[in-house]
Amino acid sequence: MNDASGKRKIWIDLDNSPHVPFFIPILRELEKSGHAVLLTTRDRFQVCSLADYHKLNYTRIGKHSGVNKLVKLAGLILRSFQLAPIVLKERPHISLSHGSRSLILLSSLLRIPTILLFDYEYAKMLPFIKPVMGIAPEVIDDPAIEKHFRFGFRTYRGLKEDVYVSTFRPDTAALRKLNLKETDIVATIRPPATEAHYHNPESEKLFDEVVKFLGANSEVRLVILPRNDSQRNQIYTTWSTWCNEGKIIIPDQVFNGLDLIWNSDLVVSGGGTMNREAAALGVPVYSIFRGKIGAVDRYLAERGRLILLETVEDVRSRIRLVRRAKEREVNAGERTALKQIMVAIEEVIEKSVSASMGCV
Numbered sequence: 247m248n249d250a251s252g253k254r255k256i257w258i259d260l261d262n263s264p265h266v267p268f269f270i271p272i273l274r275e276l277e278k279s280g281h282a283v284l285l286t287t288r289d290r291f292q293v294c295s296l297a298d299y300h301k302l303n304y305t306r307i308g309k310h311s312g313v314n315k316l317v318k319l320a321g322l323i324l325r326s327f328q329l330a331p332i333v334l335k336e337r338p339h340i341s342l343s344h345g346s347r348s349l350i351l352l353s354s355l356l357r358i359p360t361i362l363l364f365d366y367e368y369a370k371m372l373p374f375i376k377p378v379m380g381i382a383p384e385v386i387d388d389p390a391i392e393k394h395f396r397f398g399f400r401t402y403r404g405l406k407e408d409v410y411v412s413t414f415r416p417d418t419a420a421l422r423k424l425n426l427k428e429t430d431i432v433a434t435i436r437p438p439a440t441e442a443h444y445h446n447p448e449s450e451k452l453f454d455e456v457v458k459f460l461g462a463n464s465e466v467r468l469v470i471l472p473r474n475d476s477q478r479n480q481i482y483t484t485w486s487t488w489c490n491e492g493k494i495i496i497p498d499q500v501f502n503g504l505d506l507i508w509n510s511d512l513v514v515s516g517g518g519t520m521n522r523e524a525a526a527l528g529v530p531v532y533s534i535f536r537g538k539i540g541a542v543d544r545y546l547a548e549r550g551r552l553i554l555l556e557t558v559e560d561v562r563s564r565i566r567l568v569r570r571a572k573e574r575e576v577n578a579g580e581r582t583a584l585k586q587i588m589v590a591i592e593e594v595i596e597k598s599v600s601a602s603m604g605c606v
Contacts, residue, residue, distance in 0.1 A: 252599050255282040257338035261346035264519035266296040267410045268344060275588050284336045286329060291473055295500045305332055326352040339598050347372055361594055365406045366518060366540045367391065381590050385545040397594065402586035405542065411504065411526040412581045420505040424495050430467040431511045431567055433460050437477050438516025438534060449516045452534035455558040456514050461488050463567055468494045469506060511570050518543065525551040532565055
């Protein structure tokens with residue numbers, strides 16, 4: 247039966263921890279417009295704990311598959327089949343993700359129009375599958391991208407992180423929860439994503455050098471956010487004395503990442519999201535990512551909002567250890583990115599409604 251109401255059920259899959267804060271404003275906007283949302287998560291890194299922190303109503307399906315490429319491929323196929331029962335039951339009209347391959351594969355098999363949001367143009371896409379629309383920051387302006395999407399490619403101003411940073415209000419209690427002092431120089435550090443397909447081992451050397459360099463300064467306290475238990479154990483083993491002395495702090499509870507960044511004097515990260523969150527908040531940030539640099543990071547580096555560390559010498563010569571003035575309010579500007587993303591999503595929804603009425 248054709249549904250002419252214009253209201254749709256949208257399936258969103260939270261496949262990685264940065265997806266949680268990013269999709270919350272989008273989810274709320276969809277619900278405000280009367281659409282229903284089916285929310286699924288993968289038990290990977292801090293996805294579920296962050297979803298719990300934000301009190302999201304979700305269904306947990308599947309887990310992380312590890313590093314091996316064949317095992318990852320098998321995990322992709324397995325999770326797609328694990329998702330199938332709930333998707334077949336809920337019958338979403340449209341699917342939406344920031345790179346969830348399981349969602350893209352299953353949507354293709356079930357002929358569900360899917361929207362792919364992305365902000366790194368070198369991420370590997372599934373072959374022979376065309377999402378209906380791609381949405382990315384406007385600095386990714388390669389015309390060749392258009393051919394990967396049936397309805398084309400839409401862009402938005404600013405960063406993906408602007409979508410949720412614009413509503414952020416700092417919690418100054420974050421420092422006290424970690425037993426940090428106002429006199430400390432606080433460095434928040436995210437190790438490289440060693441299990442990602444784009445990982446370059448040089449990032450691990452830079453991470454090691456960053457910890458040694460910052461740890462040697464008596465005024466600096468390091469808040470390290472490992473991506474998994476393996477990284478956590480490695481940090482405790484390698485720098486056991488500093489961990490025991492409280493020089494290195496590994497939070498044992500879930501924090502709003504923006505609060506940690508805002509209360510830091512500098513950020514060093516081997517991944518994209520935390521770097522760009524810091525840039526969006528105006529916090530000094532250094533990238534130890536050594537994969538192929540995407541258009542967004544190049545844009546930020548060219549404007550001095552992100553410093554790319556390429557060698558161990560850069561670690562000692564380019565990182566500035568100074569306390570920064572922290573204002574009470576965040577001047578994040580208007581929500582242009584969110585508005586433009588919602589316009590693109592509604593375009594697909596309207597096409598879906600027209601198709602159900604036999605108009606296209």
